[in-house]
Amino acid sequence: MVLKIGLVGCGAIGTEIAKAIDRGDIAAELVAVFDRNEERARELVRRLEIRPEISGLEGLVELSEVVVEAASQRSVPEVARAALERGRDLMIMSVGALLDGDLYRMVADLAKENGCKVYLPSGAISGLDGLKSASAGKIELVTLTTTKNPKGFSGAPYIEDMQIDLAAITEPAVIFEGPAEEAVSAFPANVNVAATLSLAARGARVMVRIVADPEIDVNVHQISAEGDFGRITTKVENLPSPQNPKTSYLAALSAIATLRSIAEPIKIGT
Structure with a gap:
């Protein structure tokens, strides 16, 4: 089955992820996008060959198997709760939010309670x-x-x-x-x-x-x-x-590589 991805945030990183899925670089389907700036979401969708639904957060979660947060640190609590409470896996790009101990524990607890995985790409670094x-x-x-x-x-x-x-x-x-x-x-x-x-x-x-x-x-x-x-x-x-x-371009490539790893059966590296 093709992995169904919902994208929250249509900025620089979100756009690169969407374009990679659209090109077929990831064995997945982009089923929905959401951005607080609806015009930015519309602009992204217009640039894609296979056009996902423009949705609210709740609707996006319902359509998705993996929810990708590529919006901002401020958005992480809302997106994480919406995705994890409904049993969806979650990829977080705005990792800085998780240095809030209370938020980290909430994310970890919800993932454990609902049998979810939370993915944190390596971003713009190596090693x-x-x-x-x-x-x-x-x-x-x-x-x-x-x-x-x-x-x-x-x-x-x-x-x-x-x-x-x-x-x-x-x-x-x-x-x-x-x-x-x-x-x-x-x-x-x-x-x-x-x-x-x-x-x-x-x-x-x-x-x-x-x-x-x-x-x-x-x-x-x-x-x-x-x-x-x-x-x-x-x-x-x-x-x-x-x-x-x-934003470093490598950060977007890291997100793409992480989604590939989720979609593919063989995992490489620690």
């Missing part, structure tokens, strides 16, 4: 399989350094709260340093990978440094992890999404 393996032992510290062009941080709550003039940055500048829990709320559209690292590390300390560099046109994520296993270091230089410079 997550190694980190998951290392978490079976003891991880002492994980550090993430994210470097982007200043325009990629435009509109972030931290930038606005601190009144940082991004246009005035003329050389690489550290604009934030702190734990993952603070980073994901300060930069909700930029560092969901910090939350993914924190969850994969199973409670190990994850520190985040954010650098604005006007000379680069890629999004760089460098990760270092230390523990009784040794040391892991990875670096990825991502091209920004053509539709949204705040």
Whole structure:
């Protein structure tokens, strides 16, 4: 049977997922889409050969086997409850929301009670399989350094709260340093990978440094992890999404790869 997918959020990542399904890159059917901005949903559907239904959240859940959240951290509680209470599997792109302990427990409990799976793609980073393996032992510290062009941080709550003039940055500048829990709320559209690292590390300390560099046109994520296993270091230089410079294109590809893994019988990697 073809996997039936409902998509919540028709922005940069949601659009890439929809187009991949439409091309046949995923053995699935996009049965419904939902976006608070209905015109954005209509625009996405118009661009597809096989056009899904434009639905409200409840209707989308009823039509789907897997619900994909690609909207925002704010949407995660509502989407998770709607999907999991009805026994639907769920893929969450806005992973930063799950660093709220109460929300994480709610999602985990609902998934267990209703026999569901919750999928968290690795996003715009590499090495997550190694980190998951290392978490079976003891991880002492994980550090993430994210470097982007200043325009990629435009509109972030931290930038606005601190009144940082991004246009005035003329050389690489550290604009934030702190734990993952603070980073994901300060930069909700930029560092969901910090939350993914924190969850994969199973409670190990994850520190985040954010650098604005006007000379680069890629999004760089460098990760270092230390523990009784040794040391892991990875670096990825991502091209920004053509539709949204705040998002790395690899994050969308990660979502597509995760959906492929759900639909296909053979799983590769940890």
